[in-house]
Amino acid sequence: MKLKPSMDREAHSKVMVTSIGKIKFSRTTTILTKYIRVLHFISWSGGKDSTASVILMKLHLHELVDSGDEVKILFSEVMFDKKNNISGHNPDIIKFMHKTAAIFESWGFSVEFLHSDKDYLDIFYHKLTRSPNPNRVGMTHGFVPSGKCAVKRDCKLKPIEKWKTAHNDIEKIEYVGIAVDEPARLESLHKSPNKKSLLEMYNFTEADAMELCRKYDMLSPQYSLNNGKQGRDGCWFCPNAKLCEHEAIYKTSPEAWEKYVSLESEPALAYPKWNCFSKETLHQRDKLIKEGYYQYNFFELNLL
Numbered sequence: 581m582k583l584k585p586s587m588d589r590e591a592h593s594k595v596m597v598t599s600i601g602k603i604k605f606s607r608t609t610t611i612l613t614k615y616i617r618v619l620h621f622i623s624w625s626g627g628k629d630s631t632a633s634v635i636l637m638k639l640h641l642h643e644l645v646d647s648g649d650e651v652k653i654l655f656s657e658v659m660f661d662k663k664n665n666i667s668g669h670n671p672d673i674i675k676f677m678h679k680t681a682a683i684f685e686s687w688g689f690s691v692e693f694l695h696s697d698k699d700y701l702d703i704f705y706h707k708l709t710r711s712p713n714p715n716r717v718g719m720t721h722g723f724v725p726s727g728k729c730a731v732k733r734d735c736k737l738k739p740i741e742k743w744k745t746a747h748n749d750i751e752k753i754e755y756v757g758i759a760v761d762e763p764a765r766l767e768s769l770h771k772s773p774n775k776k777s778l779l780e781m782y783n784f785t786e787a788d789a790m791e792l793c794r795k796y797d798m799l800s801p802q803y804s805l806n807n808g809k810q811g812r813d814g815c816w817f818c819p820n821a822k823l824c825e826h827e828a829i830y831k832t833s834p835e836a837w838e839k840y841v842s843l844e845s846e847p848a849l850a851y852p853k854w855n856c857f858s859k860e861t862l863h864q865r866d867k868l869i870k871e872g873y874y875q876y877n878f879f880e881l882n883l884l
């Protein structure tokens with residue numbers, strides 16, 4: 581009997597019991613885990629390359645997936661404040677992720693939003709017990725420094741690692757969104773035997789990936805966030821965040837924005853500046869945004 585790879589585990593277990601007729605199983609989950617032959621998963625960021633990979637998976641499912649295989653789409657959502665359910669992603673991007681995930685599910689795929697136990701505020705308020713700079717020991721961590729982001733490690737990558745560990749007993753293939761015109765990234769991908777690129781397999785450039793997302797009306801708002809130009813898909817509290825991203829948070833989650841700005845006034849911070857390269861403080865940004873100066877791009881250029 582041919583099972584749909586997109587079925588969830590419970591559905592698989594029902595089909596198994598039905599297909600085997602009178603035989604009863606008390607531990608269907610264990611049997612089920614063994615039954616899945618290969619788990620194909622796409623770590624989906626919402627960007628054009630990973631979204632195009634999901635579309636290619638749909639278009640070529642029968643060539644790629646055997647009966648008994650399962651397909652999962654994973655999105656690791658970084659949270660600013662878990663307790664108050666405030667995402668670390670731009671609100672328009674999060675809306676897009678939910679809307680697009682629902683379409684993927686209507687195609688029969690299973691989509692999981694993964695969350696770490698930690699959020700940005702946990703990282704911010706963490707007391708340093710060791711540091712290359714002994715003066716920082718005992719201080720509150722503070723903002724994430726450029727190039728040394730603990731949020732990426734603890735809030736973004738850990739949930740995916742945890743998910744992989746939970747599925748350790750199943751053979752897995754990970755599909756990474758790397759296009760044919762990214763040779764250096766592909767070369768590094770080829771060193772991992774259980775990783776593949778659907779964009780490479782179907783000869784898609786980055787521009788082709790963008791076009792495919794447009795065709796399916798699945799181009800993330802990240803590509804027009806920066807006053808109609810390409811924005812970032814990272815966290816809005818990132819040291820690389822642009823003024824327009826902060827302005828979006830001010831507009832959609834004013835409490836989150838106020839909280840973020842207030843962090844600058846916390847005492848004894850090991851990393852007291854939201855962006856160690858910027859001359860501008862968050863309080864100054866707050867003033868610019870509230871006075872409406874964010875509309876003029878040149879302010880950002882002049883101040884950074």
Ligand code: SF4
Binds near residue numbers: 732
């Ligand atoms: S977007 Fe910035 S803050 Fe978020 S994980 Fe990446 S580097 Fe860290």
